[in-house]
Amino acid sequence: xxxxxxxxxxxxxxxxxxxxxxxxxxxxxxxxxxxxxxxxxxxxxxxxxxxxxxxxxxxxxxxxxxxxxxxxxxxxxxxxxxxxxxxxxxxxxxxxxxxxxxxxxxxxxxxxxxxxxxxxxxxxxxxxxxxxxxxxxxxxxxxxxxxxxxxxxxxxxxxxxxxxxxxxxxxxxxxxxxxxxxxxxxxxxxxxxxxxxxxxxxxxxxxxxxxxxxx
Amino acid sequence: xxxxxxxxxxxxxxxxxxxxxxxxxxxxxxxxxxxxxxxxxxxxxxxxxxxxxxxxxxxxxxxxxxxxxxxxxxxxxxxxxxxxxxxxxxxxxxxxxxxxxxxxxxxxxxxxxxxxxxxxxxxxxxxxxxxxxxxxxxxxxxxxxxxxxxxxxxxxxxxxxxxxxxxxxxxxxxxxxxxxxxxxxxxxxxxxxxxxxxxxxxxxxxxxxxxxxxxxxxxxxxxxxxxxxxxxxxxxxxxxxxxxxxxxxxxxxxxxxxxxxxxxxxxxxxxxxxxxxxxxxxxxxxxxxxxxxxxxxxxxxxxxxxxxxxxxxxxxxxxxxxxxxxxxxxxxxxxxxxxxxxxxxxxxxxxxxxxxxxxxxxxxxxxxxxxxxxxxxxxxxxxxxxxxxxxxxxxxxxxxxxxxxxxxxxxxxxxxxxx
Numbered sequence: 001x002x003x004x005x006x007x008x009x010x011x012x013x014x015x016x017x018x019x020x021x022x023x024x025x026x027x028x029x030x031x032x033x034x035x036x037x038x039x040x041x042x043x044x045x046x047x048x049x050x051x052x053x054x055x056x057x058x059x060x061x062x063x064x065x066x067x068x069x070x071x072x073x074x075x076x077x078x079x080x081x082x083x084x085x086x087x088x089x090x091x092x093x094x095x096x097x098x099x100x101x102x103x104x105x106x107x108x109x110x111x112x113x114x115x116x117x118x119x120x121x122x123x124x125x126x127x128x129x130x131x132x133x134x135x136x137x138x139x140x141x142x143x144x145x146x147x148x149x150x151x152x153x154x155x156x157x158x159x160x161x162x163x164x165x166x167x168x169x170x171x172x173x174x175x176x177x178x179x180x181x182x183x184x185x186x187x188x189x190x191x192x193x194x195x196x197x198x199x200x201x202x203x204x205x206x207x208x209x210x211x212x213x214x215x
Numbered sequence: 216x217x218x219x220x221x222x223x224x225x226x227x228x229x230x231x232x233x234x235x236x237x238x239x240x241x242x243x244x245x246x247x248x249x250x251x252x253x254x255x256x257x258x259x260x261x262x263x264x265x266x267x268x269x270x271x272x273x274x275x276x277x278x279x280x281x282x283x284x285x286x287x288x289x290x291x292x293x294x295x296x297x298x299x300x301x302x303x304x305x306x307x308x309x310x311x312x313x314x315x316x317x318x319x320x321x322x323x324x325x326x327x328x329x330x331x332x333x334x335x336x337x338x339x340x341x342x343x344x345x346x347x348x349x350x351x352x353x354x355x356x357x358x359x360x361x362x363x364x365x366x367x368x369x370x371x372x373x374x375x376x377x378x379x380x381x382x383x384x385x386x387x388x389x390x391x392x393x394x395x396x397x398x399x400x401x402x403x404x405x406x407x408x409x410x411x412x413x414x415x416x417x418x419x420x421x422x423x424x425x426x427x428x429x430x431x432x433x434x435x436x437x438x439x440x441x442x443x444x445x446x447x448x449x450x451x452x453x454x455x456x457x458x459x460x461x462x463x464x465x466x467x468x469x470x471x472x473x474x475x476x477x478x479x480x481x482x483x484x485x486x487x488x489x490x491x492x493x494x495x496x497x498x499x500x501x502x503x504x505x506x507x508x509x510x511x512x513x514x515x516x517x518x519x520x521x522x523x524x525x526x527x528x529x530x531x532x533x534x535x536x537x538x539x540x541x542x543x544x545x546x547x548x549x550x551x552x553x554x555x556x557x558x559x560x561x562x563x564x565x566x567x568x569x570x571x572x573x574x575x576x577x578x579x580x581x582x583x584x585x586x587x588x589x590x591x592x593x594x595x596x597x598x599x600x601x602x603x604x605x606x607x608x609x610x611x612x613x614x615x616x617x618x619x620x621x622x623x624x625x626x627x628x629x630x631x632x633x634x
Contacts (some may be wrong), residue, residue: 189403195378
């Protein structure tokens with residue numbers, strides 16, 4: 001027997017591709033633009049969101065029957081804020097440099113539309129196991145895009161991956177740089193992320209034409 | 216020859232590569248089919264003719280750019296001539312040849328990469344190749360520094376054509392001017408190759424740090440650093456106007472740009488409204504800055520002082536302002552369409568160009584940013600011009616007295632007034 005039923009598997013797989021929170025629902029764009037100049041920051045951000053959304057969805061789902069619907073947004077905020085503070089403290093304790101790079105954007109996970117969106121749309125109406133899968137799936141979908149964008153921006157913008165010089169040394173002029181190659185400064189600035197995300201959306205839609213809306 | 220081409224066209228009709236063939240086929244010859252239904256306006260100035268006219272206006276700038284490349288290079292090495300004479304020091308074979316072998320690769324790469332992408336998209340999408348790239352391809356080499364590495368140019372052209380044009384649906388659908396998108400991409404991606412005192416003279420980058428080092432600062436570069444004294448020692452106004460100064464390949468000669476502009480105005484290809492209003496806009500902004508300096512609101516040690524005190528009309532003869540106004544702002548696709556809109560659009564281009572020039576030392580040239588910004592606003596301007604017109608006519612309709620008529624012509628009368 002499979003580990004997950006087909007329905008449960010779809011909860012994880014759908015947001016990875018055809019219902020991706022970034023490329024299809026266009027949510028969580030701010031952080032995708034802001035922190036993807038380096039691959040490392042993208043990965044940490046992705047892991048943080050996976051944690052917050054996975055745990056948060058379960059917590060909200062467990063409390064779904066006792067939350068008065070009038071104040072549900074505030075309750076959701078308290079849950080997500082608690083989780084984000086945990087992430088923030090862990091980062092500060094174990095990866096101080098990185099938490100400096102991510103700066104305010106860890107705190108801003110609270111305002112990431114994907115998280116509140118999943119709480120509202122899924123966790124309030126489904127059981128904890130399903131909510132957990134849904135949270136992990138959506139956060140993974142978000143993380144995948146973040147990592148793709150981060151990969152291209154760091155490779156083309158700085159010539160490095162995870163801070164390791166993969167194209168040679170730009171100062172000593174080794175590797176590709178000996179041939180006259182130069183880093184693309186445009187990739188470092190946030191508007192480049194918008195264009196990279198746009199290209200991902202373009203590729204995705206030309207591969208799956210069902211995603212194109214009626215004009 | 217022509218008949219053979221027509222036969223080939225019929226043979227390959229409906230095949231995948233047909234658009235690519237048709238593109239070349241109608242490039243120089245008129246097509247053999249005529250439209251049969253309905254009434255048509257017949258005119259010779261189709262898209263290709265329009266494009267060719269603009270290119271014709273650009274050719275003098277290109278040739279001048281070649282001579283200037285050589286002149287700047289040899290003068291930087293051998294020293295500028297004591298008494299400058301155009302024939303003796305400028306229009307020489309030596310200058311032309313050096314310019315030719317450095318500028319032509321830029322032109323070839325620009326057209327090669329750009330047209331390859333146009334063909335690719337035409338074949339994938341199955342539509343005809345559009346001529347939109349013809350002018351862009353000529354503009355691009357004219358607005359980059361002469362020593363721009365060719366691979367950078369190729370990357371930028373690919374980016375500009377795909378992201379600036381094809382994603383919006385190709386020629387005629389683009390929001391931003393593709394040539395300026397390419398320039399902006401180069402500027403933000405490789406700033407060290409787009410500014411400073413090395414890139415404007417051929418060979419200066421390679422010689423940097425050696426005993427043979429040469430350099431050439433643009434006029435705006437001098438001003439941004441406050442070296443007015445050195446500037447006027449080196450170039451006089453006539454030299455700035457005729458273009459014997461360092462700068463991007465084809466934008467230095469305001470004189471030839473002016474001729475090209477007049478040619479475009481008289482052949483009715485480019486809008487004189489945009490050109491005139493852009494010139495007015497830049498003069499107004501220049502006057503405001505001059506006024507601020509005269510009023511003594513700005514101390515002499517301020518970093519804006521030299522650029523602000525630069526005579527307002529001289530802004531037009533240095534840098535890419537003139538080139539931008541004549542050849543880029545007037546792009547019929549990305550500019551405003553309504554006449555009133557053209558005045559507003561042009562004015563703001565001139566106004567913002569000079570403002571960016573003065574206020575942002577990081578961008579010694581603000582023209583491309585100003586035009587791109589106004590490209591984005593052009594549809595908005597048009598929208599409000601049209602709305603304004605509709606409102607005015609609605610008001611006129613309200614106050615109009617419509618005489619009742621015995622016949623049922625009342626309705627026709629009403630609609631006539633409403634139009």
